[in-house]
Amino acid sequence: DGGITQSPKYLFRKEGQNVTLSCEQNLNHDAMYWYRQDPGQGLRLIYYSQIVNDFQKGDIAEGYSVSREKKESFPLTVTSAQKNPTAFYLCASSTGGRNQPQHFGDGTRLSIL
Amino acid sequence: AQSVTQLGSHVSVSEGALVLLRCNYSSSVPPYLFWYVQYPNQGLQLLLKYTTGATLVKGINGFEAEFKKSETSFHLTKPSAHMSDAAEYFCAVTNAGKSTFGDGTTLTVKP
Numbered sequence: 001d002g003g004i005t006q007s008p009k010y011l012f013r014k015e016g017q018n019v020t021l022s023c024e025q026n027l028n029h030d031a032m033y034w035y036r037q038d039p040g041q042g043l044r045l046i047y048y049s050q051i052v053n054d055f056q057k058g059d060i061a062e063g064y065s066v067s068r069e070k071k072e073s074f075p076l077t078v079t080s081a082q083k084n085p086t087a088f089y090l091c092a093s094s095t096g097g098r099n100q101p102q103h104f105g106d107g108t109r110l111s112i113l
Numbered sequence: 114a115q116s117v118t119q120l121g122s123h124v125s126v127s128e129g130a131l132v133l134l135r136c137n138y139s140s141s142v143p144p145y146l147f148w149y150v151q152y153p154n155q156g157l158q159l160l161l162k163y164t165t166g167a168t169l170v171k172g173i174n175g176f177e178a179e180f181k182k183s184e185t186s187f188h189l190t191k192p193s194a195h196m197s198d199a200a201e202y203f204c205a206v207t208n209a210g211k212s213t214f215g216d217g218t219t220l221t222v223k224p
């Protein structure tokens with residue numbers, strides 16, 4: 001079955017550490033997205049990529065970095081510059097068309113030790 | 114610019130009662146609108162979408178939504194709530210492949 005796989009499901013970070021969240025899709029979608037979800041705040045866009053080797057900052061990109069070297073993969077690094085990283089992170093993909101929905105992974109919950 | 118407002122962060126209904134979740138949008142271009150559902154510790158799943166054409170859109174699990182341009186609304190309804198409908202619901206507007214989501218409405222269904 002086609003879909004989006006996020007790993008790990010739960011992740012713990014020590015102060016001052018960078019951590020990388022994995023997102024892989026086998027839907028042959030061009031566009032991929034990273035969102036942060038906090039209680040009562042909906043989804044906020046961190047970064048998105050509409051094509052391989054290109055990506056754009058979303059609304060809350062500070063303290064995060066991404067790469068898009070392969071169509072299937074869009075890893076997110078939460079750097080030590082992100083002062084409040086505890087959240088639920090969702091990866092999504094779509095064909096990129098304006099009228100197309102996004103398909104979501106099951107998320108990674110990041111917590112600070 | 115685009116934005117979404119979901120009125121009511123929490124809605125509680127009895128099993129068998131009508132479900133109404135409200136969504137108003139703002140968009141500088143004709144909008145493409147979506148409703149998604151999220152169960153605890155999972156990602157979002159598409160319920161239904163409005164692109165063009167018929168303003169009453171039917172989705173999965175008996176949900177439907179009506180696009181009203183004059184009211185800039187896209188409210189989600191279901192005639193009879195089921196216990197399994199308890200979840201968080203998100204309205205979204207999409208333009209140029211980028212989506213803006215509302216803050217979500219948590220639906221509780223009482224037996």
